[in-house]
Amino acid sequence: MLGLVFDILIYLCLIIGVFFNLLAGVGLLRFPDVYTRLHAGTKCTTFGSIFLIGSVILFGLRYWMLSGTIDNSQSILAIHAGIALAAILLTNPTGAHAIARAAHRSGVKPYGAVVDMLEKPDKPEKTKKKSSVRRKKNVEKQPINATLEVE
Amino acid sequence: MIEETTLMNLYYGVLCALFLTVLMAIIRIVKGPTAPDRVVGLDTVNTIVIVGMVLFGFITVQWIIIDVAIVYAFLSYISTLFIAKYLEGGKI
Numbered sequence: 211m212l213g214l215v216f217d218i219l220i221y222l223c224l225i226i227g228v229f230f231n232l233l234a235g236v237g238l239l240r241f242p243d244v245y246t247r248l249h250a251g252t253k254c255t256t257f258g259s260i261f262l263i264g265s266v267i268l269f270g271l272r273y274w275m276l277s278g279t280i281d282n283s284q285s286i287l288a289i290h291a292g293i294a295l296a297a298i299l300l301t302n303p304t305g306a307h308a309i310a311r312a313a314h315r316s317g318v319k320p321y322g323a324v325v326d327m328l329e330k331p332d333k334p335e336k337t338k339k340k341s342s343v344r345r346k347k348n349v350e351k352q353p354i355n356a357t358l359e360v361e
Numbered sequence: 362m363i364e365e366t367t368l369m370n371l372y373y374g375v376l377c378a379l380f381l382t383v384l385m386a387i388i389r390i391v392k393g394p395t396a397p398d399r400v401v402g403l404d405t406v407n408t409i410v411i412v413g414m415v416l417f418g419f420i421t422v423q424w425i426i427i428d429v430a431i432v433y434a435f436l437s438y439i440s441t442l443f444i445a446k447y448l449e450g451g452k453i
């Protein structure tokens with residue numbers, strides 16, 4: 211009975227993992243933009259790899275629990291596959307974040323974007339506007355002084 | 362209970378599907394209009410190669426391949442960060 215439950219779980223994990231990995235490939239081909247491609251190629255791959263490696267872990271756990279013999283090799287399989295999964299989960303989103311930041315700073319615009327709120331040269335423009343306003347005030351003050359001098 | 366041979370054949374099918382995904386990512390690497398596109402394709406290929414290594418080590422009962430996959434994950438992460446830093450224009 212427990213073996214049947216493990217088998218159904220292994221099949222489900224394999225189906226979900228393969229489906230999401232194929233979706234990642236299709237998304238890489240079909241999306242119009244760097245950021246959407248990054249979204250498809252990183253998130254779907256991470257989600258699919260969770261389930262694919264999870265099926266391997268379930269397989270190791272099944273043989274470890276059901277074999278009855280004292281054999282540590284299946285538990286070694288499960289633990290090492292879990293460490294590999296943890297490595298993927300740590301590194302993949304961080305790398306995606308770095309790629310997205312690099313793409314934005316190297317000047318790639320999102321597809322169909324009108325306003326870029328994260329644009330860097332905002333601050334120098336603001337200071338320029340302030341300085342121009344001050345100059346206008348000075349220009350307004352000068353004629354008054356000139357008239358006073360005339361009187 | 363599933364017989365082990367049918368389950369192993371199933372895992373070979375899964376490896377073929379992963380190979381299809383790698384092919385699609387390689388098409389993106391070749392086509393990609395900008396450099397970040399190519400980096401995204403490379404990152405996807407790296408992740409799928411890690412998963413394929415784990416599955417292959419499981420099929421062929423050589424569990425040292427899984428340890429190789431762990432090291433490969435960290436090395437590919439370092440290479441991705443390196444390329445991202447280069448694209449950003451900062452000093453390496």
